[in-house]
Amino acid sequence: MRKIVIAGNWKMYKTNSEALQLANQIKINTTAIKKAGIIICPPFTALATVNEVIKDSPIGLGAQDVYWEKEGAFTSCISPGMVRSTGATYVIIGHSERRQYFGETDETVNKKVNAALDNGLKPIVCVGETLDQREENITDKVVTKQIKGGLAGLTEEQMKSVIIAYEPVWAIGTGKTATPDQAQDVHAMIRQLLAELFGNLTAENTVIQYGGSVKPDNANDLLSQKDIDGALVGGACLKVDSFSDIIHTAEKLL
Numbered sequence: 001m002r003k004i005v006i007a008g009n010w011k012m013y014k015t016n017s018e019a020l021q022l023a024n025q026i027k028i029n030t031t032a033i034k035k036a037g038i039i040i041c042p043p044f045t046a047l048a049t050v051n052e053v054i055k056d057s058p059i060g061l062g063a064q065d066v067y068w069e070k071e072g073a074f075t076s077c078i079s080p081g082m083v084r085s086t087g088a089t090y091v092i093i094g095h096s097e098r099r100q101y102f103g104e105t106d107e108t109v110n111k112k113v114n115a116a117l118d119n120g121l122k123p124i125v126c127v128g129e130t131l132d133q134r135e136e137n138i139t140d141k142v143v144t145k146q147i148k149g150g151l152a153g154l155t156e157e158q159m160k161s162v163i164i165a166y167e168p169v170w171a172i173g174t175g176k177t178a179t180p181d182q183a184q185d186v187h188a189m190i191r192q193l194l195a196e197l198f199g200n201l202t203a204e205n206t207v208i209q210y211g212g213s214v215k216p217d218n219a220n221d222l223l224s225q226k227d228i229d230g231a232l233v234g235g236a237c238l239k240v241d242s243f244s245d246i247i248h249t250a251e252k253l254l
């Protein structure tokens, strides 16, 4: 059976002292969690600090982006090796905010995914359609293109380290959630696509998270869906109560 993995994307929130406090609270509130996977993704500046708090716990640490070069004159960029050196082992790649505001494309996602994997980081690859695209009925086409482009050239072995997050852009930070059925439909489509691209075993084993206004009150319905294996949580991961509620909901389903 696939695991349920709950990841928190802290986005551009939390100074170092705030991050320290939140990470501590999450650690304390999740000591009873034995089965659900937990990952927290603070801003780059807080990675090393948060790592000190969670390094002896089962909570995984992730960055929110990475550059594909090893080193060089790339002002402001962070390499996979630098991310690793903080203690992080995951990295979110291709989040819709990166695509929307910072020119991320399927090609750059693919370069980042490869660089992450080459350096022992596990990518959480984000895909999802905009509202216009959903209304035009091209959700499957858009998501298929993002997956094929972002994961191009990967081997079945590499896919063992990849998590996919389906995040409809219209549901991110808007309070609008895809209904469990809407989300399940896309997740099933993605799993079918993974079977075509990488074989049935990869399709069966890949964790596909849902993201977009996941909250304690909708987590159970979403996570109960057959092909929804976790959540990438934004707003609700910034408060210990709502984030640990979602994690405890996941634990009960396993």
Ligand code: PGA
Pocket: 009, 167, 171, 172, 173, 174, 175, 211, 212, 213, 214, 232, 233, 234, 235, 236
């Ligand atoms: P949200 O963000 O939960 O605030 O909608 C999700 C995400 O962007 O990953």
